[in-house]
């Protein structure tokens with residue numbers, strides 16, 4: 001079930017990821033381009049040693065350069081995003097293999113470079129291409145190579161060189177299935193890694209939440225508090241916390257049952273979550289107590305927010321499940337003092353909350369930030 005979820009989510013995410021990974025993908029074009037350039041460089045050695053003509057070398061180098069520029073432009077303009085497989089691995093590989101095969105046909109001497117460069121090209125393919133594409137590519141590559149050998153054999157009259165070519169072809173034909181097998185293993189491993197990462201994120205998210213309300217739990221609140229403290233210490237931007245407690249919750253439980261108490265906790269959590277800013281953090285601190293972190297907010301702003309939340313909560317209609325119809329909140333507010341411990345900050349908010357309870361509940365109290 002979890003793996004099914006993982007697969008679904010991964011499918012949806014892959015569409016978004018296509019766009020997001022574009023900046024990463026642009027440099028990714030370079031390895032295949034680099035292979036083509038290295039191939040062109042090896043042809044230069046053939047030329048220098050007198051195995052191929054200068055004209056052949058210049059023509060191939062121009063084609064390779066054109067190929068590199070073409071694909072680079074496609075990526076730069078984002079045209080690759082229109083394709084199902086935006087890394088364009090298959091067209092890139094097909095083009096580079098075609099160039100090498102044509103050169104090997106036209107210039108027999110370069111055939112010695114063919115097998116190693118084909119293998120390097122395939123080693124890039126195994127990371128991206130499906131097994132089907134890899135098999136298709138191998139088949140296309142081997143049959144073209146065989147056609148070249150036979151055509152040349154026909155022209156030269158099947159002499160010893162033809163047998164040597166055939167042996168080289170057989171070696172390649174036996175090596176490629178091995179590469180495909182390795183590719184399959186790598187793809188399985190990548191899939192497993194992705195699913196494991198998803199599961200890990202899922203468990204991490206679950207362990208940070210309170211089961212009843214879905215809000216952050218106390219442990220996660222501590223982590224969040226440490227983070228805002230770090231930010232505040234380095235930037236001096238203030239932050240404030242509100243400790244929120246539902247009044248006489250024990251009575252609510254006692255008079256209406258524990259399940260009704262749970263419903264009230266859930267409903268209140270929903271209202272409070274909807275009333276906060278995206279940057280604020282809200283969690284269940286324990287029992288009927290909630291803690292809100294208001295980054296970039298001073299005491300005055302936080303008290304205003306707390307007052308608004310108190311009024312919201314008071315107007316929540318629990319007529320159907322609660323004898324007294326409404327709930328009320330007491331809230332203690334405290335602003336972080338630079339350098340103080342988180343436990344001290346919470347203690348000050350707790351003192352303000354205690355004061356609110358002492359002064360008759362259903363009110364907001366705060367402690368000075370001085």
Ligand SMILES: Nc1nc2c(ncn2[C@@H]2O[C@H](COP(=O)(O)OP(=O)(O)OP(=O)(O)O)[C@@H](O)[C@H]2O)c(=O)[nH]1
Nearest residue numbers: 245246247248249250251253258261262287288357
């Ligand atoms: N239904 C329900 N009750 C809970 C849960 N967790 C804690 N409680 C109860 O919440 C009540 C909290 O009561 P207190 O905060 O001690 O006191 P209070 O009745 O709210 O009184 P004041 O805070 O002084 O207004 C206790 O009776 C707990 O048993 C929960 O998950 N569900």
